[in-house]
Amino acid sequence: MKKTTNFHPNSIHNSGYDFQKLIKVNASLEAFVIENEYENLSIDFSDPKAVKELNRSLLFADYSIKTWEFPDENLCPPIPGRVDYIHHLHDLLQGEKNINILDIGTGATCIYPLLGVSVYDWSFVGTDIDLDSLDSAQDIIDDNGLDSKIKLRQQFDENDILKGIIEPEDLFTAIMCNPPFYKSAEEARGANRRKTRNLGTNAVRNFAGNNNELWYVGG
16 A cells, blocks of 8 residues: 555554455444545545544554444544654653553543553553543443553642652653643634634534643643
């Protein structure tokens, strides 16, 4: 398959998507697959349900994940981009043994721990301030039998990041975080409108995400 992207050299997504393969592991994706103007198979990337099924299929096909369920209102992470973070972190940790990562704001999808365990067999502690997100993440961990590799902790004070999370016996190789990038709800809505225009659709909102996933005062 022709190389179409510029991900990390270790990424298995540098050749694009094999939709026939993906449909085989997730039949629900087939309803969203279309032929684009270049006569290639694709999906409508402005449709959040299509995007969710695509990324779920990638986890099933390439990362040994058996199930990945979370509420539709939660942000759906693009797997190729997220696994790139894991590959780059791996580059920084060359030579380290027994790697244990602290993931700040792990979210309802638990995506970085899932990918880090699958690709490099790392261990993770994931944190979040939102209990519903942690409940969703724990269900994903349980359903995939990853309790021995991924532990979750709730941060009760939104003004703290590490305080109240790190315990005396903890030893972390690295801390990672994919924080809310926007400083206000309006800035997040503006970014969504730009994405919508770029995708050529007039829909009001095509990208899921709760407020705590999208913005934080000051950015």
